[in-house]
Amino acid sequence: xxxxxxxxxNRQNRVLDLLKANSGLIAVFLILLAFPFIVALLNGQSFxxxxxxxxxxxxxxxxxMIEVFILGVYAISYDLIxxxxxxxxxxxAMFFAVGAYVTGIAFKKLGLGIWAxxxxxxxxxxxxxxxxxxxxxxxxxxxxxxxxxxxxSVFFIVVKTNELKDYTGADVGLQGVIAPAFLDTNKxxxxxxxxxxxxxxxxxxxxRRFVDSPTxxxxxxxxxxxxxxxxxxxxxxxxxxxxxxxxxxxAALAGGLHAIHQPIVSPNxxxxxxxxxxxxxxxxxxxxxxxxxxxxxxVFRLLQFYLDKWFGEGANFLLGLVYVLLVLFIPYGIVxxxxxxxxxxxxxxxxxxxxxxGGAYQPVDAEVEE
Amino acid sequence: MGGFRETILNNRARLIIFAVLFxxxxxxxxxxxxxxxxITLLRGLSVGAITFLVAAGLSLIFGLMDVLNLAHGELxxxxxxVGWTVYVRPDTFMDVLTFSTIIxxxxxxxxxxxxxxxxxxxxxxxxxxxxxxxxxxxxxxxFFAIREYPLSIWDPEDFTQSPxxxxxxxxxxxxxxxxxxxxxSIPPAVGLGALFxxxxxxGVALVGIEQRKLAALIETHFSWRAIVMSAGLLILxxxxxxxxxxxxxxxxxxxxxxxxxxxxxxxxxxxxxxxALVEKSMIRxxxxxxIYQIMLTLGLGFIIIEVVQAIWGRPGFGLPKADIFSxxxxxxxxxxxxxxxxxxxxxxxxxxxxxxxxxxxxxxxxGVVVLVGIWLLLQKTRIGMTIRAGVQDSEMVEALGINVRRxxxxxxxxxxxxxxxxxxxxxxxxxxxxxxxxxxxxLALIALAVGGLTSFPGAAAGxxxxxLLQQFIIKYGQIGINLPFLDEPFKPTxxxxxxxxxxxxxxxxxxxxxxxxxxxx
Numbered sequence: 001x002x003x004x005x006x007x008x009x010n011r012q013n014r015v016l017d018l019l020k021a022n023s024g025l026i027a028v029f030l031i032l033l034a035f036p037f038i039v040a041l042l043n044g045q046s047f048x049x050x051x052x053x054x055x056x057x058x059x060x061x062x063x064x065m066i067e068v069f070i071l072g073v074y075a076i077s078y079d080l081i082x083x084x085x086x087x088x089x090x091x092x093a094m095f096f097a098v099g100a101y102v103t104g105i106a107f108k109k110l111g112l113g114i115w116a117x118x119x120x121x122x123x124x125x126x127x128x129x130x131x132x133x134x135x136x137x138x139x140x141x142x143x144x145x146x147x148x149x150x151x152x153s154v155f156f157i158v159v160k161t162n163e164l165k166d167y168t169g170a171d172v173g174l175q176g177v178i179a180p181a182f183l184d185t186n187k188x189x190x191x192x193x194x195x196x197x198x199x200x201x202x203x204x205x206x207x208r209r210f211v212d213s214p215t216x217x218x219x220x221x222x223x224x225x226x227x228x229x230x231x232x233x234x235x236x237x238x239x240x241x242x243x244x245x246x247x248x249x250x251a252a253l254a255g256g257l258h259a260i261h262q263p264i265v266s267p268n269x270x271x272x273x274x275x276x277x278x279x280x281x282x283x284x285x286x287x288x289x290x291x292x293x294x295x296x297x298x299v300f301r302l303l304q305f306y307l308d309k310w311f312g313e314g315a316n317f318l319l320g321l322v323y324v325l326l327v328l329f330i331p332y333g334i335v336x337x338x339x340x341x342x343x344x345x346x347x348x349x350x351x352x353x354x355x356x357x358g359g360a361y362q363p364v365d366a367e368v369e370e
Numbered sequence: 371m372g373g374f375r376e377t378i379l380n381n382r383a384r385l386i387i388f389a390v391l392f393x394x395x396x397x398x399x400x401x402x403x404x405x406x407x408x409i410t411l412l413r414g415l416s417v418g419a420i421t422f423l424v425a426a427g428l429s430l431i432f433g434l435m436d437v438l439n440l441a442h443g444e445l446x447x448x449x450x451x452v453g454w455t456v457y458v459r460p461d462t463f464m465d466v467l468t469f470s471t472i473i474x475x476x477x478x479x480x481x482x483x484x485x486x487x488x489x490x491x492x493x494x495x496x497x498x499x500x501x502x503x504x505x506x507x508x509x510x511x512x513f514f515a516i517r518e519y520p521l522s523i524w525d526p527e528d529f530t531q532s533p534x535x536x537x538x539x540x541x542x543x544x545x546x547x548x549x550x551x552x553x554x555s556i557p558p559a560v561g562l563g564a565l566f567x568x569x570x571x572x573g574v575a576l577v578g579i580e581q582r583k584l585a586a587l588i589e590t591h592f593s594w595r596a597i598v599m600s601a602g603l604l605i606l607x608x609x610x611x612x613x614x615x616x617x618x619x620x621x622x623x624x625x626x627x628x629x630x631x632x633x634x635x636x637x638x639x640x641x642x643x644x645x646a647l648v649e650k651s652m653i654r655x656x657x658x659x660x661i662y663q664i665m666l667t668l669g670l671g672f673i674i675i676e677v678v679q680a681i682w683g684r685p686g687f688g689l690p691k692a693d694i695f696s697x698x699x700x701x702x703x704x705x706x707x708x709x710x711x712x713x714x715x716x717x718x719x720x721x722x723x724x725x726x727x728x729x730x731x732x733x734x735x736x737g738v739v740v741l742v743g744i745w746l747l748l749q750k751t752r753i754g755m756t757i758r759a760g761v762q763d764s765e766m767v768e769a770l771g772i773n774v775r776r777x778x779x780x781x782x783x784x785x786x787x788x789x790x791x792x793x794x795x796x797x798x799x800x801x802x803x804x805x806x807x808x809x810x811x812x813l814a815l816i817a818l819a820v821g822g823l824t825s826f827p828g829a830a831a832g833x834x835x836x837x838l839l840q841q842f843i844i845k846y847g848q849i850g851i852n853l854p855f856l857d858e859p860f861k862p863t864x865x866x867x868x869x870x871x872x873x874x875x876x877x878x879x880x881x882x883x884x885x886x887x888x889x890x891x
Contacts, residue, residue: 088661135876138883142438146819147879150872153812157869276668283665317676323669327662328655 025204032197036062036190053189062193063185064301066261069196072297073203073254075281076290077247082279083288084211085243086223088141091132091148092278094155095248097270098124099255101159104174104265105167114180117256125252129245136244137237149272156270173266177259185261196257200294203250207290210246219243223288280323286333295334383881391835398842402849405723410845411838412720412730416799417813418837419737423792424814425821425829426744427785433761433824434781436660437653441667442789443811444674445641449790450797450806451682453637454689457629458536460621461547461614463636465521468610469565473512475603476569481593483577501578508575512568518561520551526683534687541690547622550615562611566604630692634794641790645783653782654775675804686803691716695728695798729799736795740788741830748826757781761824812868813840816875822888831886836871843870 019026036050040058050058078092102124106117135147159168168174179185185192210216221229222236229236259265268274281300285292303322307315330337378385399407424446431439456463492500525531531548539545553561610617621629648670656663690696697714704710704718710727717724718731725731748754756777759767768774793807800806813836821832844867879885 082661088664135880139879140883142432142823143819143879143883143885145438146815147876149812150816150876154869154872161863163863279665279668316672317680320669320672320676324652324666324673327666327669328652331659331662 029197029201032065033194035065036193050190053187059189062189063261064305066185066193066196066257068294068297068301069200070254070258070261071277071281071301072294073200073257074251075278075285075297076203076207076293077250077254078275078278079282079288079290079293080207080210080243080247080250083282083292084216084223084290085219085240086226087240087243088145089132089148090145090272090275091152092247092251093270093272093274094152095125095128095251096255096258096274097155097159097265097267098128099252100259100265100269101168101174101255102252103256103259104177107177107179107259108174109167114183118253121252121256122249125249126245128252129241129248132244132248133237133241136240152270152272152275156267156272159270160267168267169265171267173264173268174259175264177263177265179260179263183260185263192261196261199253199257204290204294207250211290215239215242280319282333283323283326284333286336286339289333289335289339292333292335299334384886387878387881387886395838398846402845404721406845406849408721409723409725409730410841412725412734414838414841415737415834416730416733416837417840418834419733420792420796421810421813421817421837422737422830422833423740423795424789424810425817425833426740426826427788428814428818429821429824429826429829430757430781431785432818433826434757434764435653435657435778437663437667437782439667439782439785440664440811441648441671441674442785442814443807443809444671444678445644445786445807446789446793446796446810447678447802447804447807448644448674449637449641449793450689450802451678451793452640452790453633453794453797454533454537454682454802456633456636457689458533458540458545459524459547460629461522461550461618462524464610464614464618464621465519465523468607468614469516469519471603471607471610472562472565473569473572475600475607476566476571477573478599478603479570479596480573480577481596483574484581485592487577487581497578497581501575504571504578505575508568508571511564511571515561515564515568518553518556519565520553522548522550524682526681526685532685532687533682534685537687537690541688545622547618550618558611562608626692627694634791637794638787638791642783642787644790645786646779648786649779649782654778671807675807679804682802684804686801686806688801689797691728691798695732733795733799736791740791744788744826753777753780813871816871818885819875820878820885822885825885825887828885828887836874839874840867840871843867 036058037047039061040047040050040056043057045054045056045058049056053059074092074096077095081087081089081092099121102121103117106112106120112120131151132148135144139147158164160170162170164170182188183192183195211220218229218234218236218239221232221234222239226236255269258269277300281296282293283296284299285294285296304315304319307318311318326333332340399411402410424442428439428442431437431442455466524533524536526533529535536545552558621632624632652666652670653663656666694714696716698716702715702717703724704715707718709715710718715727717726719725746754748758756767756772756774760774760777764774792810796806796810814833817832817836818829819832820835821828821830847863847867882888
């Protein structure tokens with residue numbers, strides 16, 4: 001009697017549940033989708049101005065947001081290595097820069113199409129992850145950080161040498177990367193905005209799924225206590241390798257998007273300072289929280305932009321000060337601190353409810369990650 | 371003999387590495403003339419000595435407290451700039467010394483406030499708020515008090531008054547200091563009083579912040595020593611203030627060598643003080659969160675670079691050498707050491723090559739002195755024993771009732787002091803620029819990784835190795851290497867110099883993950 005109908009209901013419920021569980025994410029996505037139109041409206045432009053890419057505040061802010069998405073994806077890849085798996089690496093800028101340079105060279109020198117370029121970037125990402133993996137089983141902790149710093153500085157030096165000037169442009173960087181017409185940052189800003197937004201969303205979903213998967217759980221175990229994970233019979237090297245490959249490909253793709261958007265590849269993105277930027281972003285957002293990378297990227301980019309605008313040369317000083325104060329006083333970052341506080345708020349609400357109903361106080365289970 | 375055999379077998383990778391390094395070194399030497407390789411060797415040792423001064427502190431700090439101090443390069447740079455100020459602008463140095471002594475006179479009354487505070491228990495919310503208010507007010511007061519202070523200083527914006535111009539004037543022996551200014555808008559007593567009060571209130575605020583949580587430190591003794599010390603510093607500060615001009619005059623007319631040694635001492639001491647301050651205020655709250663310490667020191671490095679750029683300006687400049695290292699007159703270049711001391715030559719002829727006295731002899735000399743001094747400190751003194759024990763197991767040392775935290779502060783201060791000494795020592799040969807520290811930090815980190823992270827002799831060996839490698843590559847970049855299968859001599863390009871040291875590190879760490887002298891964990 002009740003054959004197919006409950007099954008269908010069940011499936012509908014599941015979709016509904018999924019939507020409900022991700023309501024925050026969907027809301028943010030829709031707001032970001034509408035963001036250029038809202039800005040246009042506030043500036044007295046019509047909606048068609050956004051679609052036709054007319055110059056104005058809306059277009060400028062879209063550009064800024066594309067940078068935020070790129071920085072966010074770059075930072076989330078670093079968060080996977082440092083925050084989730086607990087590997088301290090100083091070579092993240094190299095992951096990003098390799099993607100940017102490969103894209104630039106593929107478009108400018110080799111004249112490849114978009115899919116071939118993406119394939120090339122992915123291959124380059126895998127190769128550099130394997131390069132890091134060569135030293136991974138030998139060196140641990142700080143020494144691994146130093147070796148990766150070494151790799152990254154060699155790469156930085158190599159792209160700046162005059163011998164490779166034809167390909168990398170040495171000190172000046174790769175000027176005038178010619179992207180396919182539909183990705184042109186000046187003429188098709190809105191398309192690029194949507195693509196970056198979707199890219200950031202997809203990366204976030206993949207990462208969240210990865211961290212929630214059994215593999216991701218083992219990575220967290222490695223962060224918390226590598227010896228115990230080893231004792232439990234996990235080959236920690238394999239898990240670290242997987243993490244490195246995922247992070248490297250993601251960062252390289254972000255680098256490729258950066259090369260298309262700018263469209264200049266400057267050697268600065270290979271320097272240690274750019275790795276530090278990733279560190280700063282996930283520190284602002286909250287280490288190991290994934291969403292923190294995007295929140296941090298927004299705060300970081302806006303902070304950098306407005307500090308530069310208001311203070312000029314003194315901006316770096318203030319950025320350093322913000323950094324030190326964050327480390328000392330807000331160690332879990334915005335998202336991490338918010339989670340701790342929302343937990344306390346929940347606790348307080350339950351306490352109140354119990355008090356009113358006359359029951360005994362029972363604390364809610366801890367669901368806060370580090 | 372089984373033990374011997376085992377030692378050999380256990381260390382075979384290490385022995386092979388040593389053998390390969392020696393073979394490389396001798397092949398490198400054979401490709402050069404005698405004069406070339408002596409100079410290259412000495413230059414390598416000189417770079418090694420500077421690197422060692424930075425790496426030694428890093429190694430001690432990392433070994434004892436597991437803090438990788440990434441601001442070390444910037445502290446090195448700061449040492450160079452402080453030393454430059456003492457050497458080139460003694461008047462500015464005296465002014466800064468005066469007002470810091472008077473602020474310090476107020477600050478050393480700190481134990482007194484602890485005593486008073488233990489008799490006054492405000493409510494928790496009060497205790498949480500008032501120290502920050504006092505601190506903010508104090509900082510405002512100090513800002514105005516220091517701004518009103520008649521400081522005679524350079525101006526990076528104005529070319530004739532820029533640090534570079536003063537350096538040039540000193541090197542030509544025509545230094546003219548600007549007229550010393552005086553208190554203008556307010557009477558001197560008010561200005562000095564405000565400085566003293568600022569120091570006093572700073573102490574009050576710090577005690578409040580320190581005691582806001584719980585009654586951790588109850589001072590039951592009324593400290594007379596603090597009052598005596600404060601009075602002493604105050605009198606010293608007033609003496610500095612009233613006799614500012616004669617003292618400046620004396621410093622200016624002093625033998626340049628003595629002034630350079632004074633600059634070295636001041637740089638090292640200010641490094642010590644700054645190190646203690648950084649450890650106590652910033653590193654200490656973070657001992658439970660190791661990765662955050664690395665990030666904190668990174669941020670600190672950025673701040674120091676910006677502060678230095680704001681005070682001394684962005685462009686780099688030189689530091690003239692003291693007269694005993696720069697004579698070029700009669701009897702120069704010297705052919706032996708007694709002649710060198712007599713004529714104060716800038717160069718000396720050794721093995722047919724002209725060796726610069728300061729760069730290639732004096733720096734190495736200081737490096738060796740520091741090496742021996744630290745080694746004696748570690749091996750022969752009680753605190754050295756504690757440090758060595760702490761490197762092995764600091765929790766155990768703490769459990770044995772030794773105040774490890776105090777040793778931490780001492781080691782951090784010592785490390786920063788050594789880096790600052792390295793900075794002023796390197797300044798006459800490599801010049802001053804805001805980027806000088808970052809470059810050296812990379813070199814020191816490589817030296818550290820090569821030598822073994824926590825090993826003190828390892829830091830020395832790694833520094834020398836890195837210095838030698840770097841200088842030999844630079845030299846071969848000039849003369850070229852005759853490689854087989856190549857028609858023209860192969861000339862390593864300048865970017866290969868840093869790349870070669872990094873490659874050395876990577877290869878060595880792959881063979882020996884714990885470095886040359888590191889211990890297996």
